Every structure is written in structure tokens, then in C-alpha cells.
Amino acid sequence: MKPNFSRPKSLWRRAAKTLVGSAIGIAAGMALWAGYLQLTRNNHEVEPGVLYRSAQLAPEQLDSVIQGRRIRTVINLRGAFPGKLWYEAEVAAVRDAGAQFISLTMSANHQPDAVLLASLEQALRTAPRPILIHCNYGADRTGLASALFELLEEGKPAAEAHAQLSFRYGHFPWLTSRTGAMDQTFQQVVEINHGSGPLRVSTDAQAK
Incomplete structure (x- = not known):
């Protein structure tokens, strides 16, 4: 059986996509919170x-x-x-x-x-x-x-x-x-x- 060298690359791509998605989600959440603070005048x-x-x-x-x-x-x-x-x-x-x-x-x-x-x-x-x-x-x-x-x-x-x-x-x-x-x-x-x-x-x- 030949080793499947594409599997590690596929796992890496999925992991990278997950990390990027998480980073985008965190950034979006922070932006929304910052907007809320400004809307409420951070009171x-x-x-x-x-x-x-x-x-x-x-x-x-x-x-x-x-x-x-x-x-x-x-x-x-x-x-x-x-x-x-x-x-x-x-x-x-x-x-x-x-x-x-x-x-x-x-x-x-x-x-x-x-x-x-x-x-x-x-x-x-x-x-x-x-x-x-x-x-x-x-x-x-x-x-x-x-x-x-x-x-x-x-x-x-x-x-x-x-x-x-x-x-x-x-x-x-x-x-x-x-x-x-x-x-x-x-x-x-x-x-x-x-x-x-x-x-x-x-x-x-x-x-x-």
C-alpha cells in the first residue's frame, strides 16, 4: 500500500481554515463590542x-x-x-x-x-x-x-x-x-x- 502523503496536507488545510475562521470570528466579535461601547458611550x-x-x-x-x-x-x-x-x-x-x-x-x-x-x-x-x-x-x-x-x-x-x-x-x-x-x-x-x-x-x- 502506498502512503497517502496528501492526508497531512488536507489536515493542515482544514486546521488552517479553522484557525482563520476563529480569528475572523473573534475580530468580528471585538468590533461589534467596540461599536456597542461607542453607542452606549461606554457608560x-x-x-x-x-x-x-x-x-x-x-x-x-x-x-x-x-x-x-x-x-x-x-x-x-x-x-x-x-x-x-x-x-x-x-x-x-x-x-x-x-x-x-x-x-x-x-x-x-x-x-x-x-x-x-x-x-x-x-x-x-x-x-x-x-x-x-x-x-x-x-x-x-x-x-x-x-x-x-x-x-x-x-x-x-x-x-x-x-x-x-x-x-x-x-x-x-x-x-x-x-x-x-x-x-x-x-x-x-x-x-x-x-x-x-x-x-x-x-x-x-x-x-x-
Whole structure:
């Protein structure tokens, strides 16, 4: 009987087709989930009655969230942009709702310095609650802030806190994305604080 050399090739082709099909299915599922997050403005509860997170909201959406969840502080991680339509509309919506507004300028692609991190942690610790945190898409900067809150304020284990930086909320630090800077920052805070306590900033760091 002659050996059937075509059988291994046939098995390989079937396996390759299965892998490709699985990859396409996973990619399609991820795309659908990302679309859903944008449709819902990535609006989530982190700690009931304490902390909420979202993407950039239109003024009427923001007012609805503030009223519905009795938000007392809105933390904008996109920074202050006087004169920009979205920024002025947000400031007015927060002011009209009687809530406090805090702006911090963060990048999703670069690690914040120690001073900025300390400012964020102080805002999370001292701002009137409930708090709503947002950036543009509500995935990366907002994910880092939410993870830090869970770690430093709620005392959650690092792995549990880090779940706030996951694809569940649209965080995608792979391939050519540079948003892994948020994960690196979180890991550094974990190492510095050993999982608890406020972020400590040295005098040298504050002077920079």
C-alpha cells in the first residue's frame, strides 16, 4: 500500500481554515463590542453610588447621568480647552447641574508624570462623591483612573483593580496601540504603593 502523503496536507488545510475562521470570528466579535461601547458611550458603574465612568457625553446625556446618579463631581481627563465647543458645553452642563468640575490633561499614549498622577489621586480621594470620570472614549485614561480608584481608595487587589483597564471597556493595548502606557503606569503605582495607600510623590518629582 502506498502512503497517502496528501492526508497531512488536507489536515493542515482544514486546521488552517479553522484557525482563520476563529480569528475572523473573534475580530468580528471585538468590533461589534467596540461599536456597542461607542453607542452606549461606554457608560458604566464602578462603585455604586461612589464612582462612575464614561466616554465624552453630549450635554443632554451628561445632564441625564448627573441627575440620574446624583453626580457631585465630574472629572474630565481630556484637559481644559476653553473655546472648544465640546468643552464649553460640558462646563455649562456641569455648572447648571450644580456639580463640581475638574479638568486634568492626560494622554492615553504616554505615562503621566508623578505630579499629574498625584493630582489625579487627590481628586479621586477628596472630590465630593459620587464622581463621574471620563475621557474621549472612556477606555484608556478613564480606565487607568478607575483602576487607581479601585486600588488606592477601595483597597481592591491589583488584579481586580486592573480589570478596569480591559477590553470590556474598550482598552486595546496590543498591536500598534501605545495605550499600554496606562497599564505600565498602573503597574508602577502597584509597585510603589504595595497595593494600598495614596500615591507618594517625592520632593524632586514635585519640583520638576
